[in-house]
Amino acid sequence: MKFNPRFFxxxxxKNVRLNLLMSITAVTxxxxxxxxxxxxxxxxxxxxxxxxxxxxxxxxxxxxxxxASQKKMDSVRNSVENYPQVGSVKFVSKQQAYENxxxxxxxxxxxxxxxxxxxxxxxxxxxxxxxxxxxxxxxxLESEGFAPKDLSYPQQTINRLNRVTDYIVWGLRxxxxxxxxxxxxxxxxxxxxxxxxxxxxxxVMKLVGASDSFVRTPFVIEGLVQGLVGAVIAAIxxxxxxxxxxxxxxxxxxxxxxxxxxxxxxxxxxVLVGLGxxxxxxxxxxxxxxxxxx
Amino acid sequence: xIRFDNVTKVYxxxxxxxxxxxxxxxxxxxxxxxxxxxxxxSTVVRLILKETEPSAGAVYVGGTRLSSIxxxxxxxxxxxxxxxxxxxxxxxxxxxxxxxxxxxxxxxxRRRSIRAKVPQILELxxxxxxxxxxxxxxxxxxxxxxxxxxxxxxxPPILIADEPTGNLDPDTSVSLMQLLERINRIGTTxxxxxxxxxxxxxxxxxxxxLDRGRIVRDEVKGAYAGEV
Numbered sequence: 001m002k003f004n005p006r007f008f009x010x011x012x013x014k015n016v017r018l019n020l021l022m023s024i025t026a027v028t029x030x031x032x033x034x035x036x037x038x039x040x041x042x043x044x045x046x047x048x049x050x051x052x053x054x055x056x057x058x059x060x061x062x063x064x065x066x067x068a069s070q071k072k073m074d075s076v077r078n079s080v081e082n083y084p085q086v087g088s089v090k091f092v093s094k095q096q097a098y099e100n101x102x103x104x105x106x107x108x109x110x111x112x113x114x115x116x117x118x119x120x121x122x123x124x125x126x127x128x129x130x131x132x133x134x135x136x137x138x139x140x141l142e143s144e145g146f147a148p149k150d151l152s153y154p155q156q157t158i159n160r161l162n163r164v165t166d167y168i169v170w171g172l173r174x175x176x177x178x179x180x181x182x183x184x185x186x187x188x189x190x191x192x193x194x195x196x197x198x199x200x201x202x203x204v205m206k207l208v209g210a211s212d213s214f215v216r217t218p219f220v221i222e223g224l225v226q227g228l229v230g231a232v233i234a235a236i237x238x239x240x241x242x243x244x245x246x247x248x249x250x251x252x253x254x255x256x257x258x259x260x261x262x263x264x265x266x267x268x269x270x271v272l273v274g275l276g277x278x279x280x281x282x283x284x285x286x287x288x289x290x291x292x293x294x
Numbered sequence: 295x296i297r298f299d300n301v302t303k304v305y306x307x308x309x310x311x312x313x314x315x316x317x318x319x320x321x322x323x324x325x326x327x328x329x330x331x332x333x334x335x336s337t338v339v340r341l342i343l344k345e346t347e348p349s350a351g352a353v354y355v356g357g358t359r360l361s362s363i364x365x366x367x368x369x370x371x372x373x374x375x376x377x378x379x380x381x382x383x384x385x386x387x388x389x390x391x392x393x394x395x396x397x398x399x400x401x402x403x404r405r406r407s408i409r410a411k412v413p414q415i416l417e418l419x420x421x422x423x424x425x426x427x428x429x430x431x432x433x434x435x436x437x438x439x440x441x442x443x444x445x446x447x448x449x450p451p452i453l454i455a456d457e458p459t460g461n462l463d464p465d466t467s468v469s470l471m472q473l474l475e476r477i478n479r480i481g482t483t484x485x486x487x488x489x490x491x492x493x494x495x496x497x498x499x500x501x502x503x504l505d506r507g508r509i510v511r512d513e514v515k516g517a518y519a520g521e522v
Contacts, residue, residue: 201387
């Protein structure tokens with residue numbers, strides 16, 4: 001038996017037009033759900049990239065003894081740079097340390113007036129890949145010959161930061177999952193309502209000898225169209241809002257490292273539209289099935 | 295063509311709709327199924343369409359035992375039976391012509407043959423001019439004729455009408471019955487469930503009378519109450 005695919009598409013589009021109110025309801029529901037979902041995805045993307053940039057700012061300062069030779073300091077630096085946990089290492093000479101000090105206290109020069117330019121020790125400023133490794137790196141540095149008092153790192157801050165960021169990341173993931181579940185339920189319920197209103201029609205189709213798939217196909221295409229329309233509008237809205245937010249953040253919060261490249265626009269678009277289409281198809285498929293038992 | 299073999303149908307726990315019914319309707323026959331509301335007429339129709347299963351006994355259509363037809367083959371079974379309902383059961387979103395065409399579309403027939411056949415059948419039931427009207431724009435009799443056109447467009451071997459004149463005035467009923475008779479004359483087996491006394495007396499065809507789920511009378515050229 002050969003079916004004409006154009007017949008089904010024509011049927012589906014005609015149904016969308018004839019049940020306009022229900023179609024609008026389904027599209028609106030999909031739109032709102034996908035919008036909230038998209039917002040949740042974008043917010044968690046921005047927050048996690050913000051968190052990882054804050055984490056990168058955690059540094060360990062290791063101070064050399066006053067009498068350390070340049071050669072010795074260079075060899076320690078080379079060795080530290082090769083630690084797997086270390087992101088980058090910056091050598092701060094005595095002279096640079098003095099300049100930094102002067103800059104910081106430029107408003108009261110009497111603080112450093114009487115001191116020579118070499119009273120501050122040279123140091124390494126070590127940035128970590130993951131602040132969790134601060135303890136491990138510190139112990140390694142001790143074995144390089146640094147005394148514990150010559151190592152400075154904000155252990156407490158690091159611990160607290162780790163805990164808070166874990167909470168935030170998991171909270172956002174949980175919220176996204178909840179939104180997803182709510183969306184699926186809400187959208188499939190709306191579709192079910194619209195199909196319930198037409199259950200008599202389905203019964204007649206079955207009595208005239210239509211097979212299940214013959215009855216179902218136009219409904220599924222209808223669900224697909226509704227899901228796609230709602231999701232595409234929502235995805236465009238989400239991406240537009242995101243670009244507005246990034247632009248605003250650049251101007252209003254220049255010290256926050258928010259960038260448009262935190263999120264792959266194409267990825268978000270694909271996920272949201274794919275999700276909308278899937279919910280539409282699945283929702284109508286499952287809803288029609290209940291009324292096919294005639 | 296249609297055979298009931300000791301069929302009993304019980305709804306729920308103790309509502310007996312049919313009780314040990316034996317019945318045989320041959321190919322090309324025209325038969326009335328008569329009886330008051332609740333006598334089991336509609337249950338006979340529903341059993342033939344395999345809308346419901348008998349509680350005991352067996353129903354055969356065209357030699358096939360219906361209980362042996364799997365669920366996914368039911369559509370093919372129903373395409374052999376044109377059906378006309380008291381409440382017409384037209385699709386409200388389709389015009390008269392589209393309603394008729396739908397019955398051909400479900401069997402996957404070519405668009406060209408659908409386009410050729412639908413006007414012919416609408417002509418036959420006298421609705422050529424109203425082909426593009428929606429059901430709500432048609433009178434009861436016109437809707438019923440669309441329903442007959444839909445039931446008959448694929449030329450099924452069996453045509454069943456459940457109270458086809460139930461919602462119609464007497465004049466319209468007569469022309470409707472003439473239509474059914476014409477369909478029967480070209481070889482279609484026709485079964486009409488009705489409690490329309492005048493109709494049955496007028497036609498002088500086989501009458502099977504049901505009373506509270508039992509066959510109480512089966513006459514070859516019968517009348518409604520058997521008073522002839």
